[in-house]
Amino acid sequence: MSVLLDANTRLLVQGIGTEGTNHMKRSIDYGTNVVAAIHPRRGGEQQEGVPIFTTVDQAVRETGANVSIIFVPAPFAADAMLEAVAADIPLVVCITEGIPVMDMVRVKRTLSGRKSILIGPNCPGVITPSTKTRVGIMPGDVFLPGKVGVVSRSGTLVYEVVAQLTSLGIGQSTCIGVGGDPIIGTRQVEAVRLLNEDPDTDAIVLVGEIGGSAEQEAAAYIREHVKKPVVAFIAGATAPPGRRMGHAGAIISGEDGKAENKKAALRDAGAYVSDSPAEIGITMQRARAERGLR
Amino acid sequence: MKLHEYQARDLLARHGVAVTGGRVASTPSEARKIAEELGGKVVVKAQIHAGGRGKGRLVAESETAAMFQKLTSDPANNAGQVKGDRVGGVRLADSAQEAEQAAAAILGRYLVSIQTGPEGKLVKNVLVAEQTDIAKEYYLSAMVDGGVGGILFIASAEGGTEIEQVAATKPEAIVRMPVDPAAGWDPYIGRTLAARLGFSGDQANQFAKLAEGLYNTALATDASLVEINPLAVTDGGQVVAVDAKLSIDDNALFRHPDLEELRDRDEEDPLEVLAQDLGVSNFIKLDGNIGCIVNGAGLAMATMDTIKLAGGEPANFLDIGTVNDPQRVVNAIKVILEDENVEAILVNIFGGMARVDIIAQGVIDGFKQLDIKVPVVMRLVGTNLAEGEKLIDESGINVVRTSELGDAARKAVEAASAAA
Numbered sequence: 001m002s003v004l005l006d007a008n009t010r011l012l013v014q015g016i017g018t019e020g021t022n023h024m025k026r027s028i029d030y031g032t033n034v035v036a037a038i039h040p041r042r043g044g045e046q047q048e049g050v051p052i053f054t055t056v057d058q059a060v061r062e063t064g065a066n067v068s069i070i071f072v073p074a075p076f077a078a079d080a081m082l083e084a085v086a087a088d089i090p091l092v093v094c095i096t097e098g099i100p101v102m103d104m105v106r107v108k109r110t111l112s113g114r115k116s117i118l119i120g121p122n123c124p125g126v127i128t129p130s131t132k133t134r135v136g137i138m139p140g141d142v143f144l145p146g147k148v149g150v151v152s153r154s155g156t157l158v159y160e161v162v163a164q165l166t167s168l169g170i171g172q173s174t175c176i177g178v179g180g181d182p183i184i185g186t187r188q189v190e191a192v193r194l195l196n197e198d199p200d201t202d203a204i205v206l207v208g209e210i211g212g213s214a215e216q217e218a219a220a221y222i223r224e225h226v227k228k229p230v231v232a233f234i235a236g237a238t239a240p241p242g243r244r245m246g247h248a249g250a251i252i253s254g255e256d257g258k259a260e261n262k263k264a265a266l267r268d269a270g271a272y273v274s275d276s277p278a279e280i281g282i283t284m285q286r287a288r289a290e291r292g293l294r
Numbered sequence: 295m296k297l298h299e300y301q302a303r304d305l306l307a308r309h310g311v312a313v314t315g316g317r318v319a320s321t322p323s324e325a326r327k328i329a330e331e332l333g334g335k336v337v338v339k340a341q342i343h344a345g346g347r348g349k350g351r352l353v354a355e356s357e358t359a360a361m362f363q364k365l366t367s368d369p370a371n372n373a374g375q376v377k378g379d380r381v382g383g384v385r386l387a388d389s390a391q392e393a394e395q396a397a398a399a400i401l402g403r404y405l406v407s408i409q410t411g412p413e414g415k416l417v418k419n420v421l422v423a424e425q426t427d428i429a430k431e432y433y434l435s436a437m438v439d440g441g442v443g444g445i446l447f448i449a450s451a452e453g454g455t456e457i458e459q460v461a462a463t464k465p466e467a468i469v470r471m472p473v474d475p476a477a478g479w480d481p482y483i484g485r486t487l488a489a490r491l492g493f494s495g496d497q498a499n500q501f502a503k504l505a506e507g508l509y510n511t512a513l514a515t516d517a518s519l520v521e522i523n524p525l526a527v528t529d530g531g532q533v534v535a536v537d538a539k540l541s542i543d544d545n546a547l548f549r550h551p552d553l554e555e556l557r558d559r560d561e562e563d564p565l566e567v568l569a570q571d572l573g574v575s576n577f578i579k580l581d582g583n584i585g586c587i588v589n590g591a592g593l594a595m596a597t598m599d600t601i602k603l604a605g606g607e608p609a610n611f612l613d614i615g616t617v618n619d620p621q622r623v624v625n626a627i628k629v630i631l632e633d634e635n636v637e638a639i640l641v642n643i644f645g646g647m648a649r650v651d652i653i654a655q656g657v658i659d660g661f662k663q664l665d666i667k668v669p670v671v672m673r674l675v676g677t678n679l680a681e682g683e684k685l686i687d688e689s690g691i692n693v694v695r696t697s698e699l700g701d702a703a704r705k706a707v708e709a710a711s712a713a714a
Contacts, residue, residue, distance in 0.1 A: 018618075019616070019647060023647070074545060074548075075548060075549070095647075098545045099545060100516055100543055100545045100546035100549075101438045101516075101518060101543050101545065101546070102438065102513070102516050102543070102546065103546075105438065105443060105444045105445070105475045106475060108443040108444075108475075109443065109444065109474075109475045109476050124646055124647075137646045137647040138646050139644075139645060139646055139676040139677045142675075142676070152592070153592060154590055154591060154592015154593060154595075154596075155590050155592065155646060155647075156588075156589055156590025156592055156593035156644045156646060157590070157592040157593055157596055159644045159646055159675070159676055160593060160596065160644055160699065163644070163675060180591060180592065181440075182438060182439075182440035183438070183440050183443055184440075207592070209591075209592055209595065210595070212440055212441075213441065214440075233596075235592045235593075235595040235596045235599060236595035236596075236598075236599070237599050237602075238595075238598050238599050238601075238602040238608070239595055239598065239611070240580065255462075275599075275603065276599070276600060276603050276700060277593075277596035277597075277599060277600055277699060278600055278698065278699040278700030278701075278703070279700070
C-alpha cells in the first residue's frame with residue numbers, strides 16, 4: 001500500500017503543451033500507466049501513444065482515468081481543475097504556478113462536498129516509487145522504494161530531501177508536494193494524516209516554509225496522533241521579514257509565520273527538527289536508529 | 295503589486311467607499327489649487343509605498359542613510375513626532391497658501407521613515423485631502439486568507455497607527471469575519487461587523503455600506519489586501535476612510551491591464567526592476583556578498599539558510615524557475631554582477647521541471663558574454679545531469695563544482711572570503 005497513488009493509478013494529463021508532453025513522456029518512461037490526454041482541439045489524435053480526448057468527462061468515461069495531472073497555463077488552470085472535479089476524478093494534481101488566488105478561492109470552495117482530492121497548485125506532484133507511479137515533475141531516478149513519506153510545500157526541496165534519503169539507502173513510500181500557494185487543495189496537516197494512516201509508511205519528513213500557520217496545524221496533529229518519527233525542516237529561517245520569497249504563501253505574517261515559532265511548535269510536538277536543509281537525511285537516519293526502525 | 299494611497303482611494307471610491315475629498319498633486323501650485331477647491335483646510339500627504347510617513351523626516355538624497363540610522367537607533371527619535379505636524383511627510387495646512395508651502399517642502403525631497411530603509415523614498419506626488427475632525431478611529435481590512443480559503447475581514451474599534459500592537463497585546467479587540475465565497479457578500483456581514491465594532495443606528499448603516507464597498511473593491515481588483523486605517527467617525531457623525539492601502543495579486547495582473555498601469559517602478563529596488571526587465575522575475579535583493587541562482591522558491595530559501603549556517607550572507611534570493619532558455623541564466627548572472635557587494639556566485643540547481651543541461655549552457659554562455667571576475671560555485675543535480683556535466687567539462691570554464699548542498703554553501707563562503 002501507499003497513499004494517493006498505486007499500481008491501479010490510471011493517469012490523465014490535462015494540458016499537453018511542451019511541459020505537459022515532456023512530463024507525460026517521463027512518467028510513461030518511469031513506468032506510470034498514462035491512459036488519456038486532454039486537448040480541446042485535438043480529440044481523436046494521439047500523443048506519445050496516448051489517446052487525446054476533447055473533454056475530461058469523455059476521457060474518464062472511455063478510459064476509466066482515476067488521477068488527473070494539470071499543466072494548463074495559469075489563466076485557464078482553475079477551469080481545468082473544476083472540469084476534473086466535475087468529472088469526479090478521485091485525485092487531481094495541479095502543477096501550474098502563478099494562478100490568481102481568487103481563482104483558487106473558487107476552486108477550493110467547489111471542492112467541499114465533492115469526491116475529488118486536489119493536490120497543489122504550484123507543486124511538484126505526487127510519486128509512489130514502489131509502484132513506479134509518478135504524477136508530477138520530479139526527477140524519477142532520485143527516488144528509492146521504501147517506507148519514509150515526504151510532505152513538502154516546496155518542489156525542489158522534495159528532490160533535495162529525497163536525494164539525501166536515497167544516498168543513505170533510506171527509501172520512500174509516497175512523496176507529496178502540497179504546493180506553495182496561500183490556498184491549496186490539500187494542506188500539510190491533511191497530507192501528514194494520510195501518511196500517518198498508511199501502514200507502509202513508518203516515518204515522515206515534513207518540509208515547511210516561513211509564512212502562514214500550516215506547520216503549526218501539522219504540529220498540533222502530530223502531537224495528538226503521530227507515533228511515527230517525524231523529521232522537519234523549515235525553509236526561510238534567514239529570510240528578511242515582510243519580503244515575499246517567490247512562494248505567495250511564504251510571507252512572514254505575524255508570529256506564526258516565523259521559522260523559529262514553527263520549529264518550536266514542531267519540536268514541542270516531538271518532531272526531530274533539522275536546522276540545516278543539508279542535514280535532513282542524516283536526521284532521519286538518526287531518528288530511525290533511535291526508534292529502532294531499519 | 296502595491297498601490298499608492300491616492301490610487302487606492304480612487305478605486306475604493308469607485309466601489310462606493312466613502313473617502314475624504316481630495317486629489318493627487320505633483321507640484322506645489324497644483325496642491326494650492328486643490329486646497330482652494332476643498333476650502334483651504336487640508337492635509338498634505340507624501341505619496342510613497344512605505345508606511346510611517348507622518349513620523350518620518352524629509353531630507354536630501356545624501357542624508358537618507360544618516361537619518362534612517364537616527365530614526366531606527368533610538369525609538370525616542372521616532373516617537374517624538376505626531377502625525378499631522380509640520381516636520382514629517384504628512385502635514386496639516388489651514389489655508390491654500392500653507393498647502394502650497396507644505397507641498398513645496400515635501401515634493402522632490404527624500405522621505406525617510408522606519409519602514410523606508412536607509413535609501414528613503416523620493417516623493418513625487420502628494421495627496422491633498424480634506425482635514426477630518428476625527429471623533430474615533432477604527433481599523434478595517436479585507437484580505438485573502440489561506441486558512442479560511444477566501445476573503446477574511448479583520449476589524450477593530452481600536453484603529454490608528456498602533457494596530458499591530460493592538461493585535462499583539464489585545465487579540466480580543468480584533469474582530470475576524472470570513473466571507474463564504476459561494477454565497478459572496480450578504481448584508482448580514484456588514485450588520486454583524488458593525489455591531490461587533492459597537493456601531494448603531496445610521497452609523498451602522500454607513501459602516502455596512504463601506505464594508506460592502508471594500509469587499510467589492512477586493513473582488514474587482516483581485517486584491518490580496520485592502521486596508522483602511524484609520525477608518526474614522528468624524529465629529530459630524532460621518533463614517534469615512536482617511537487612509538487606504540491596496541495590494542494587487544501579481545498573478546492576476548494579466549486580467550487587469552488598467553491596474554498594471556498604476557505600477558510605480560520608482561518604488562521598487564532598481565536591481566529588482568532590472569531583473570524583471572530581463573525576465574528574472576523572482577529576484578529579491580539582500581545585503582550579503584554571495585549571489586545565488588537557484589531553481590524553486592523553497593530551495594532558494596534553503597540555500598540562503600545553508601549559506602548563513604556556513605557563516606556567509608546571501609546577496610539575493612533568486613528562484614530562476616523552469617528555464618527553457620539559457621539566456622535567462624546569463625541574465626540572472628548579469629543582474630547579480632550589477633550588485634557591487636557580490637564576491638562569489640553559488641548556482642544551486644536541482645533539476646525537475648528545470649533541466650540541468652540548459653542551466654549549464656546558460657552559465658557557459660555567461661562566461662562568454664559577461665566579464666565574470668568573481669568565483670562561481672556550481673552544484674547541479676537532477677534532470678539531465680549527465681548532459682549538463684558534459685557541457686561544462688567540454689567548455690573548460692573555471693568553476694568550483696560539488697554535488698552536496700552543505701558543501702556547496704561552504705565552498706561559496708570560502709570563495710567569497712578568499713576574494714574579499
